[in-house]
Amino acid sequence: MEIQGYYLPDGLYYEENHFWVKEEDGLLVLGMDDFAQKMAGEIVYIQLPDEGKIIKAGKKFAKLESGKWLGKIFGPVNGELAAVNEELEENPGLINEDCYGKGWMFKIRPDDIGEMANLLHEPEEIEKWLLAEIEKYAEDK
Numbered sequence: 519m520e521i522q523g524y525y526l527p528d529g530l531y532y533e534e535n536h537f538w539v540k541e542e543d544g545l546l547v548l549g550m551d552d553f554a555q556k557m558a559g560e561i562v563y564i565q566l567p568d569e570g571k572i573i574k575a576g577k578k579f580a581k582l583e584s585g586k587w588l589g590k591i592f593g594p595v596n597g598e599l600a601a602v603n604e605e606l607e608e609n610p611g612l613i614n615e616d617c618y619g620k621g622w623m624f625k626i627r628p629d630d631i632g633e634m635a636n637l638l639h640e641p642e643e644i645e646k647w648l649l650a651e652i653e654k655y656a657e658d659k
Contacts, residue, residue, distance in 0.1 A: 519641060521648045524553045527618055531637035532644055533594045536651075538618065539637060542625075545600050546634070548591075549622040550582075550613050553648060557655060558584040561613040564606045564623065565591075571599040573626055575633060580624070582610070591623070595633035601625035 519526055526532065531539040536554030539546050555561065564582040573579050573593035580591040603622050606612060613621035628634075638644050 519645065521645055522652055524551075524556065524648060524652075526551060526553075526644060526648065528641065530618075531594070531634050531639045532647070533592070533637050534647070535590070535592050537591065537594060537623075539594045539634065541631065541634070544627070544631075545625040546595065546597070546628055546631075547622050548594060548624045548626060550617050552617055553651065554589075555614050555617045555621075558582075558587045558589060560584055561610045564610045564613070566602040566604065566607060567599055569599050569601060573597050573599055575636070582613075593626070594637060595626065595628045596630065597626045597628040599624060600627040 519528055532551060536551045537548055538551050539548050561582055561584050565580040567580050571579060575593050575596050577593055578590040579593050582589050582591065602624055615621060638647055
């Protein structure tokens with residue numbers, strides 16, 4: 519779906535810090551959503567923690583930077599870091615170029631796939647959330 523120029527594909531799960539999640543072969547793929555990458559500007563660095571790192575839902579486990587912003591990446595669920603997108607080490611701009619494809623960041627082996635129910639998934643709730651975020655950030659300017 520497109521909301522005021524921001525593209526959020528249907529079928530994905532979204533968490534409140536603007537990262538998307540999708541289930542793929544028992545793992546959860548995580549990346550930055552279109553709103554966040556546009557707000558951040560050109561991504562110049564992403565921290566790629568070691569595979570095997572324990573991820574806790576709602577807790578910071580990595581960070582990324584753009585020329586004007588330093589951001590934190592929070593665990594969407596409890597689990598273990600199964601893979602990192604090593605291409606981002608050489609080219610973090612892939613996040614800006616293709617945030618839902620080649621710009622994916624991490625794969626997480628969830629402790630309980632049912633925790634995804636805590637993420638935004640229904641189109642109506644996603645639209646309501648994103649419109650509130652757009653309004654919030656417009657007021658911050």
